[in-house]
Amino acid sequence: MSRTVDVNAEVSQRMFAMWGKTDRTPPEELDSREVWWRDRYKELCSHGYLLRPRYSPQWVPSWKTSKKDWKDSEDGKRITFGPIIDATRTSDGKVVTLKRIKREDHPYEADIALYFSSQTLASQPANHCVPVYDVFVLDGEDDTMIMVMPLLRSYSDPSFDTVGEAVECFRQLFEGLQFMHQHRITHRDCMNENIMLDPTLLYPASFHPIATNLTVDCTGDAKHFTRTQRPPKYYFIDFGLSRRYDHSDANPKEIPIWGGDKEVPEFQNSNEPRDPFATDVFYIGNAIRKDFILEKRGLEFMKPLIASMIQADPDQRPKMDEVVARFDEIRSGLNQRKLRSRVVDIHEDLFERVVRTTSHWKRRIGFVARGIPAIPNPPS
Template identity: 40%
Template sequence: MTINEENYFEQVIGPLRQRPRRSDPDGLDESEEWWIGHFEYLKERGYMMRPRYRPGWQPSYIPGSFGSLYAEDAQRTPHPYIMDALRMSDSLIVALKLVKTSTGEDEITMLFSDDDHNSDPHNHCVRILEVLPVPGEDAEKILVMVWMRNVMDPRFRTIGEAIQFFKEMIESLQYMHRNNVAHRDCSLNNMAMEANSMFIRQYHPMAPKKRYDWNGRALHFSRTRRPPRYYLIDFGCSRMYDPSQPRPLEYSLKSGGYIPPEGLADMPCDPFATDVFFLGNLMRTSFLDGDPVMRQPGLSGFEFLRPLVIWLQMIPRNVLQWMKLHLGSPVSLESYGGGNYAHERFRKMSFFPRRFEQSIISSGRLQ
């Protein structure tokens, strides 16, 4: 529901740090200045930010020149509330995420990071390494996590690699639901992978194809040789429910640019069901059919998964079936992804997704 969605973000989440337009495109903005203002505090806690975010920073390039495209200290974080840093004790790259306590994101993330949950192999929720208070600000906290990559980079090379990603995301969502938590924004943007084992040398968090020392490309193994681990991230929209009470219906939020049928009809629905709908939609738009809105083509070789995707997108009518889904059930990745598919390579289809292209041809707009 659009109105409720807008109210939710305005009243509960809201912008943590504004990123205003600047006359100097290479200069520091307000959100970057905030992080620089906390440099000494973070250093005392054992975290070192990059040179750009240290007090007194002067650019190594001529502002406004092409040098800003290639300089390491010109690389800015795309999200004003997320900063990368090195943990000084072991040089691990971490993400520092500024969150509002009013969202409950810190509580839900810490729940899945405690000892009981952390040891469960089905738990693929992002882990918290440490929670830092923000000096002088009780309404905000800084969550410290391992820095992760976009799940699509480096690209998948075999169908089996993609199937492993699907398996871990299904396990993760089921694990959250078994613990009475709905993610509510289960899109590709809120999935990430811990891929340090894939890389020969550490990659740069803002330019992941380059090495951290800015000296050449970040070479890596395939996902098959060095499997990454996939995680659900960003619990700012998530909700925890009382298992002793009937689960309330919620107006769905738009996730990944999509909204379930109940949302389009302005009807509240089971938040667990919408999670599963979005998971099936992700598999459809990112792998099977492509996404005409993002002009992203589909991938050949995944048609065998269509029955599973259709089944997942019908889950809003039967959540109990979803909770019983396991890798050996009739409607599972194990059933569709074995045999010759596991190591088979795939390729991108035409620029337009198959169904989208067919609709254009049938309407006579493409000759």
């Protein structure tokens, strides 16, 4: 086995040990992941970012002085992934996401993220890389950077209502990956957990950043619109494995490094350098296969394209330019009836299907009457 692969494994193990482990501490105590942020509470405030009360050095659990159970209390919600935490930007009250990056492990992440957030690229509609608002280094921690980004939400939550909504999602994802590739950057981990959406329009009253099904104060369910009513923009996040290539390097190759999707055919039992652009095509195709083709009904028209994207031989996969062109043909062939039809979850029971179909038809009639497009028009 090559030394490069050994180093990749060492980095993954070190990250898990530092950031992925849960201490199983009681709710009134911070676990080891949370302590890191608590210890930097005041310094983050000096940079203009206020953590939730749970992470204040003066925090006293609210349920200790009330009749609420800790599970129902806002400050009972702990972060789920050590390097990422929510905060309020004190300059305008906007809730943002803070991510800490160790440059030793991911030396290119901040540079690539900032490149796509540059003035030249940030305003381009085809750019679906998460915006970066700010980057700074903490005192005495030169190897650790804090990157500030918007509060996003999983791209598949809330559920898709119509085929047209799913079609618009696919369009944006293909467009976004094509945009990265046109700028000679590969994501190398664009699996489903690294695809998010901007929830600003969908959730006008927002939601709790950890218990995302609840309101900000955790007193009830977070209300939201459908994607047809309030079309979101989709984003790729996490450029920790991403790489940038010179335009003169027509066929770059990379030693395999595992991202979140462990099904990449060319990585199975091989350390041979591979085309990272072709691997990206597999990643995004497999994400759609797992989250839509295998889990939903009504999207069978995507099967041939997705099958070509996840072929075992990376040399046989289409480039993203071809993926976009083929998808445009597929989309143009879908009629209004199909686009407005409901996306059905294969796990629905009969009662759920009846309830959801009834509410779907009520919305559908209203949308048609008001001339709302079957394929949502996202914000630019």
